[in-house]
Amino acid sequence: MPSLTVPAPVVAPPSAIKASQCRPGTLAGELRISLLRTARRVRMERSSSEITDAQYSVLHALANLGPLTPGVLADREHVQPPSMTRTVAALVEAGLAARSEHPTDRRQVLVTITTAGEQEVRETKRRRDAWLAKRLADLTLAERATLAEATEILRRIATA
C-alpha cells in the first residue's frame, strides 16, 4: 500500500468558494443540510429491509461494545426504556440478538448479539461502503482529497 503524501492541493480548488460561504453561521446552514441528506441516503443502504433503523443502531452498539443491558442501550440511543424493550424484542425475534441473565443482578438483562446479528452488521457496512465508494470513484482526485480532509475535520467536530 503506497503511502506517499499528496503534494498539497494537486490543483487549485475547482469550485469557487466565496468568503461568505466560510462564515460559521452561513456554512453551518449549508453543511447541516448536505450532511443530513447524505447521511440519510447512506443509511438507506441496508443489508436487509427487514430491519429498522433503530434496530440496526442497537445492533451496531452491541457489535462494538459487547453485551449491554436494555437500560444502557436506552440511554445510548436516547430513547425511553419501553421503546428499547420493543426494539430488543424485535431483534431477539429476528434471531439477531439474544437475552441472557445478568451475572450479579437478577433484575437486569444482558442483550447479546448473535452471529447472525454480526453478519447483518458487516453486510450493512459493506453495502454502505460500496454505495459511497461508487460515488467517490466518479470524483476527481482533488475532490477526494478535499473529502479526506473534511473527514478528519468532521471527526474532530463530532467528538468535541
Place this chain on the structure above:
Amino acid sequence: MPSLTVPAPVVAPPSAIKASQCRPGTLAGELRISLLRTARRVRMERSSSEITDAQYSVLHALANLGPLTPGVLADREHVQPPSMTRTVAALVEAGLAARSEHPTDRRQVLVTITTAGEQEVRETKRRRDAWLAKRLADLTLAERATLAEATEILRRIATA
C-alpha cells in the same frame, strides 16, 4: 454581503492527506463513520419549539421559493399528498402559512408563508444551526473553506 472569492487555499492543508486515504474504497469507510457520527450529533440538537421537522422544512421551502401548491410541496418533501395536507393544515392553524386560491386552476391551492412564518424560519434556523456554527467558529479559515467545498461535493453525491 461581501462576496470576494477566497484566494485559493490560504495555506497548504495542515493535515497531511495520504494518497491511500483518497482511494474510493478506503475513503468510503472513513467518510461513512465521520458522516454518520456527525449527522447523528447534529440531529441530536433538535429545536425545542412547537414546530415539527416536516413543518419547518415546508416553511423553509415557502420562504425560499415563494407560494407553492400542496402537490409540488409533497413532491419536494418526498411525502404523499395527504401528509402534506396535514402539514399545511398545521402551519395554517399556527398562523405560519395561509391558503389562497390558484389564479387559473380552481382545483389547486396556493400555500403562502406569513410574516410570522418568516420570523419562525429565521429563529428556528438560528437555533438549529447554533451548535454546528459554534464548532465551525473554532476552525481555521482554511478548514472552513475545506468544509465549504465538501458541502458542495456531498450535495452532488446525495442527489446523484
Place this chain on the structure above:
DNA sequence: CAACTTTCGTTACCTAAGGTAATGACGTAA
C-alpha cells in the same frame, strides 16, 4: 356541447414507532 377521463386536494381509516403511567421482581438501606 355532452360524456368520459384525469388531476388535485381532501377525508377516512390503518400502521408503525415512540412516550407516559403503572406493575412486578429484585436489590438495598434503615
Place this chain on the structure above:
DNA sequence: TTACGTCATTACCTTAGGTAACGAAAGTTG
C-alpha cells in the same frame, strides 16, 4: 425485615406517515 429505589416489562395513548376512496374542477373526445 420492612421500606424504598431500580430495572425491565406491560398497557395505553399520541403522533406522523401511508393507502383507499371521494368530490370538485380541468382536459379530452365523440
